[in-house]
Amino acid sequence: MGQQTLPGFRDFYPEEMAARRHLDAAWHAAAAAAGFREIDGPVLESLELFTKKSGDEIVGQLYSFEDKGRRPVALRPEMTPTLARMVAARAGALPKPVKWYSVQRFFRYERPQRGRFREFFQWNVDVVGAPEPAADVDAIAVAVDGLRRLGLGPQDLAVRINDRRFVHELLRGIDVGPEQEAQVLGLIDKLGRDPKAPERLAELLGDRRAGELSGWCENLPLDRAPALGELLEIADESGLRGYLEPDFRIVRGLAYYTGPVWEIFARGASLRSIAGGGRYDGLIATLGGPDLPALGFGMGDAVLTELLAERGLLPDGAPVLDAYVIPVAPEMLASARDVARRLREGGARVDLPYGPVKPRRGLKDANRAGARHAVLVGPDEWADRSVRIRDLTSGSERLVGVDELGASDVLAS
RNA sequence: GUGGGUGUAGCUCAGUUGGUUAGAGCGCCGGAUUGUGGUUCCGGAAGUCGGGGGUUCAAAUCCCCUCACUCACCCCA
Structure with missing residues (x-):
């Protein structure tokens, strides 16, 4: 030691x-x-x-x-x-x-x-x-x-x-x-x-x-x-x-x-x-x-x-995030960074990987980081100026327009 | 300052009357064919056995010393 x-x-x-x-x-x-x-x-x-x-x-x-x-x-x-x-x-x-x-x-x-x-x-x-x-x-x-x-x-x-x-x-x-x-x-x-x-x-x-x-x-x-x-x-x-x-x-x-x-x-x-x-x-x-x-x-x-x-009265100290942003394909990294910035400016606690990850891995990391939501940034959705927000507790997903990401209630569900 | 207890992997611990290459669980890293997680499965890294000396053919294991941690005493502003 x-x-x-x-x-x-x-x-x-x-x-x-x-x-x-x-x-x-x-x-x-x-x-x-x-x-x-x-x-x-x-x-x-x-x-x-x-x-x-x-x-x-x-x-x-x-x-x-x-x-x-x-x-x-x-x-x-x-x-x-x-x-x-x-x-x-x-x-x-x-x-x-x-x-x-x-x-x-x-x-x-x-x-x-x-x-x-x-x-x-x-x-x-x-x-x-x-x-x-x-x-x-x-x-x-x-x-x-x-x-x-x-x-x-x-x-x-x-x-x-x-x-x-x-x-x-x-x-x-x-x-x-x-x-x-x-x-x-x-x-x-x-x-x-x-x-x-x-x-x-x-x-x-x-x-x-x-x-x-x-x-x-x-x-x-x-x-x-x-x-x-x-x-x-x-x-x-x-x-x-x-x-x-x-x-x-x-x-x-x-x-x-x-x-x-x-x-x-x-x-x-x-x-x-x-x-x-x-x-x-x-x-x-x-x-x-x-x-x-x-x-x-x-x-x-x-x-x-x-x-x-x-007495079991201490917080467990586990990490907490409102959202974890996942670039679904390597070419989506720049977009993912843009999404994260918009969410953060809206007041949310947001993290994302430093490099390309497979979606499977991204979801895993989102869980580990204590994220309540995963924000999947994929080429198909991005073409429509939107992202997929997945509630990691319920598993339900919805499409949200990029311009709405700064709203304070975008991660409310 | 005084007395007791404990030191083995990042953590919690196992390790027989001394006997080959020191183990497990958790955690960590990687993987399980295309853009979907938690569970599961496979693989991997990781230990000067706190340190030094001694006994022995052979020491994590026995003996001595030392260090660290811990609990209690003293004290508690």
Whole structure:
């Protein structure tokens, strides 16, 4: 075997590209339908932009290097820092709320595994300048709508949601101090997956407090979380009934989340989460911008593609043509090219062979190219300024005049 | 970074206790008398058996090393 892709990088053959475009289309449509506008930024950024948000530890997970001007740079691992900069630069001029989205390529230097690559595509949707819980619901609804457009409904998906403020409050109630909090949050996050997590929580907090905590995981005391209750009510009004499941185990990795946090999972599948998001009110200020409330989510292509493939919801990626033009005799090649041009100018997707072919072969190639119609250009018909259009599904043929070929409905049948 | 699994044709795989020239299906290319396809039939190309070393009269097969891929852990912005 010769050269292959770097580990965690993928070639997209037409079939895979069709699948990717399928996701893209749903993502763009869902974001646009809710009034989000598309943005983008550079793939390469200064390393500092990322370390400022996440600390120096993440350098190990970045594609970073020095450029020829000796600047430390990195391929972007996420969109949020870029978004924050863009907002900060024009914060005064932007009407609030700012509703932006992007569908872009990201890079993380991690060991590739199921549902995780080093180069991946991610849909990011963010709202800046809106403190209301309706904004959180807006983002969740867009994520759910994107997935709905891909054929996934409430029977397939669960949006598990929690609220960081609520978690802080409960932890404070059992005397978990700030110095312990990060560690405890990490263990809570693991409760669903790691069988050793309850044990370690008990070691850290003692049986009584650990027991109380796991009780919240069994049954989240919503009466003590008014903000989350309000959000759930708005979600109901927004058509998200059946999706949202309050879950104390959803806390999400890093420190900067300040309010609702949520992740979307596939029901009955052992996949990692499809999407995750939350409110990060302090982050834009941390990154040097104005103090604006913000929230958003990211949804990657890797896990989602895996899920859609499992459920048979991906397009097969077979080629599609409206017509394949066949010169019935070698001297008809020039005429065939003229016919193809007329059809293409009429808006049809049309292909034809580069040289003479036997009709038998032409029909075979038409099928293989996914053509709905074969257009046979033969000397007898051409003498009458017409061609034979054959419907490849039904096998029926009809004669069509050359001058009609540019009409948009000529291949309609 | 740690641990497990797998490497044979473009793809999915078979290959017996080590034994002649390593196979199948799909795909690809060509063909089955004149201007009509999908099915079928015939033919063909295609493999340093991941790489290196060792044991043996003989290695795809046994042993060692190495590389790649993959799954999980760590991490998940």
